[in-house]
Amino acid sequence: MKRLTAVIIDDERLARVSLFKEISRFNEIDIIGEASSIQTAVKVIEKLNPDILFLDIQLSDGSGFDLLDKIEYKGKIVFVTAFDEYATRAFEINALDYLMKPVSHERVEKVVKRLTEGNQVTDYKKSGGFRYDDRIMIEQKKSIHFIKLDTLVCIKAERDYTMLTDSTGKEYLVFENIGEWQKKLPDEHFARIHRNSIINFNYIEKAEKSGYTALIFLKNISTPITVSRGYYKLIKTRYFYK
Amino acid sequence: MRPFDSLYTYTKRSFWIFQITGWFIFSFYSFLVTTTTVFTRASGMLPVTGISLWLVTGFLLTLLLRIVYKSEYFRKLDSIFRIGIAVVLPLTLSLIWILEFNLISPIFVMKSRYSIFDSFKNFILDFVFVHGPFYLWTFFYFGIKSWYSFVDQKIRAEKANSMLNYANLQMLRYQLNPHFLFNSLNSIKALIHENQELAERTVTSLSEFLRATLQYNERLMIQVSEELAIIEKYLSIEKIRYEERLDYSLKSDEDVKDVEIPCLITQPLVENSIKHGLYKTPDGIRILVRFYKKKSKTIIEVSNSGHLQPDWKKGVGLKNLEERLDNCYPGKFNFTIGEEDNNVIARIIIESEI
Numbered sequence: 001m002k003r004l005t006a007v008i009i010d011d012e013r014l015a016r017v018s019l020f021k022e023i024s025r026f027n028e029i030d031i032i033g034e035a036s037s038i039q040t041a042v043k044v045i046e047k048l049n050p051d052i053l054f055l056d057i058q059l060s061d062g063s064g065f066d067l068l069d070k071i072e073y074k075g076k077i078v079f080v081t082a083f084d085e086y087a088t089r090a091f092e093i094n095a096l097d098y099l100m101k102p103v104s105h106e107r108v109e110k111v112v113k114r115l116t117e118g119n120q121v122t123d124y125k126k127s128g129g130f131r132y133d134d135r136i137m138i139e140q141k142k143s144i145h146f147i148k149l150d151t152l153v154c155i156k157a158e159r160d161y162t163m164l165t166d167s168t169g170k171e172y173l174v175f176e177n178i179g180e181w182q183k184k185l186p187d188e189h190f191a192r193i194h195r196n197s198i199i200n201f202n203y204i205e206k207a208e209k210s211g212y213t214a215l216i217f218l219k220n221i222s223t224p225i226t227v228s229r230g231y232y233k234l235i236k237t238r239y240f241y242k
Numbered sequence: 243m244r245p246f247d248s249l250y251t252y253t254k255r256s257f258w259i260f261q262i263t264g265w266f267i268f269s270f271y272s273f274l275v276t277t278t279t280v281f282t283r284a285s286g287m288l289p290v291t292g293i294s295l296w297l298v299t300g301f302l303l304t305l306l307l308r309i310v311y312k313s314e315y316f317r318k319l320d321s322i323f324r325i326g327i328a329v330v331l332p333l334t335l336s337l338i339w340i341l342e343f344n345l346i347s348p349i350f351v352m353k354s355r356y357s358i359f360d361s362f363k364n365f366i367l368d369f370v371f372v373h374g375p376f377y378l379w380t381f382f383y384f385g386i387k388s389w390y391s392f393v394d395q396k397i398r399a400e401k402a403n404s405m406l407n408y409a410n411l412q413m414l415r416y417q418l419n420p421h422f423l424f425n426s427l428n429s430i431k432a433l434i435h436e437n438q439e440l441a442e443r444t445v446t447s448l449s450e451f452l453r454a455t456l457q458y459n460e461r462l463m464i465q466v467s468e469e470l471a472i473i474e475k476y477l478s479i480e481k482i483r484y485e486e487r488l489d490y491s492l493k494s495d496e497d498v499k500d501v502e503i504p505c506l507i508t509q510p511l512v513e514n515s516i517k518h519g520l521y522k523t524p525d526g527i528r529i530l531v532r533f534y535k536k537k538s539k540t541i542i543e544v545s546n547s548g549h550l551q552p553d554w555k556k557g558v559g560l561k562n563l564e565e566r567l568d569n570c571y572p573g574k575f576n577f578t579i580g581e582e583d584n585n586v587i588a589r590i591i592i593e594s595e596i
Contacts (some may be wrong), residue, residue, distance in 0.1 A: 012425070012428075012429065012483050012484070012485075012509050013485060014426070014428070014429040014432035014433060014436075014482070014485075015428055015432070015483075017436065018428055018429075018431050018432035021435070036573070037524060038466040039524075058421075060520060060521065060523075060524060061522045061524070062522075072382040081289070081418075081426040081430060082421050082424035083421045083424050084421065086581065090375060093413065100424070101424055101427075101428040102424065102428040102431045103428075147478065157316075209331075
């Protein structure tokens with residue numbers, strides 16, 4: 001059987017030592033490298049291209065989620081954290097594997113079993129509704145991203161897919177239809193203003209009437225969204241009297 | 243809003259619910275009495291329109307009462323004058339009401355035909371139906387008002403209490419940072435194999451720090467020397483986690499050692515230094531904690547090498563600290579954070595001892 005390769009990323013040496021000890025009890029996983037910061041992790045991952053990342057959430061120069069935005073990585077990820085409510089919730093809603101420090105032997109065993117059997121499920125679709133401060137995992141062709149919902153500006157339907165745009169203007173194509181998004185997103189911040197678009201109210205820059213339709217301008221998005229007068233009224237009551 | 247909220251707490255609707263319900267019941271009773279008693283039967287007519295008009299007038303007159311009772315002018319009066327008004331005003335209004343009753347109702351026209359007994363009966367009826375309602379209304383108005391203010395006060399007291407508890411809990415939670423606790427335990431776990439002696443020492447330091455945190459009380463004062471010992475434990479644990487990235491030293495002048503300061507007041511400053519100082523600083527930082535005296539002022543200083551972020555602002559931890567200082571030394575302290583010679587310095591100046 002081929003052993004899986006793994007890299008440990010944690011900014012504390014003793015934490016790496018401790019995790020190394022726990023994981024090396026299992027023959028199925030071969031730890032081939034380690035990194036203490038995002039900067040070094042980027043290089044290590046590019047060079048070694050491991051099957052698994054054991055990734056701490058709080059690193060000295062950013063978070064584990066930030067690291068994933070900087071690299072092209074499509075392998076498996078096991079998050080490690082001591083205590084972080086937001087991160088733990090992110091693992092839970094996205095049904096991800098994670099370890100809590102100090103890690104227990106039984107928990108590592110479970111995670112290793114799941115990793116070697118190859119049925120690590122990462123699926124936020126099964127979870128209930130999202131909170132505005134949640135992070136959702138978006139898998140792209142070559143990379144994995146964790147997008148904070150409060151940075152999500154709009155979602156547009158494109159056949160069976162949806163195109164997500166975040167506040168920096170980055171776009172992500174996701175295999176999920178717009179109706180599903182509508183059900184999950186918190187409706188105090190998001191609303192479906194058109195058959196094929198959902199917007200985040202906090203990013204509305206201006207709304208303009210034009211004839212029987214209206215135009216909604218969003219921050220960082222050049223083309224406005226055309227909506228009917230009915231939706232314009234909805235925006236008026238929701239946005240202007242908030 | 244739940245349908246009965248207006249009954250439990252005073253809302254804009256409450257008054258109208260009582261006003262309308264009260265008058266509805268009274269109207270029902272009035273109709274019952276006026277259509278079944280001998281007077282009306284004898285008169286041979288059902289004074290429905292007349293009675294309705296009379297009831298509407300009554301309703302409006304009670305609104306007038308409310309305007310008076312609610313007015314700023316009335317509420318500012320002495321209680322004796324207020325009672326006076328509450329006695330005279332309903333009586334005056336009921337006289338107007340009697341006048342109207344006489345004009346519209348055939349009952350009083352019939353009065354003369356009846357004996358003394360009936361006059362007495364009429365007197366009772368007059369009292370119940372004409373003077374009574376306004377006094378009853380006044381009684382209910384003030385009764386319900388004071389009931390609401392009583393309930394409201396109770397709710398407020400409960401709220402304040404729970405907020406206080408919540409604040410205490412948050413404070414404790416902040417002091418006993420779970421992230422710190424679990425990371426320390428994790429370090430110790432690794433140390434057990436690597437350096438047993440250091441592992442043992444760290445367990446002791448962690449216990450002592452935790453004990454100080456648990457004994458922590460908003461108003462507890464401790465001597466500078468004790469505070470320094472606790473902070474040293476805290477830093478020694480953090481040093482094990484961050485190793486060569488963290489360097490520290492603590493100093494206190496002889497003349498401040500027995501000065502009393504709020505327990506663990508230095509800890510959030512040190513925690514901040516580590517958190518912000520080490521962030522994106524792979525080379526590490528040096529933290530210096532100093533307690534000293536300048537004239538009659540006690541000064542607590544925590545500095546770390548590095549720069550202040552241009553967009554920094556006080557977080558919850560520092561705001562809590564400021565609030566605590568304000569509780570202990572109202573208006574007699576100064577708390578600043580600034581940058582001096584490539585060092586970020588947090589400084590608490592306490593003007594005089596208490």
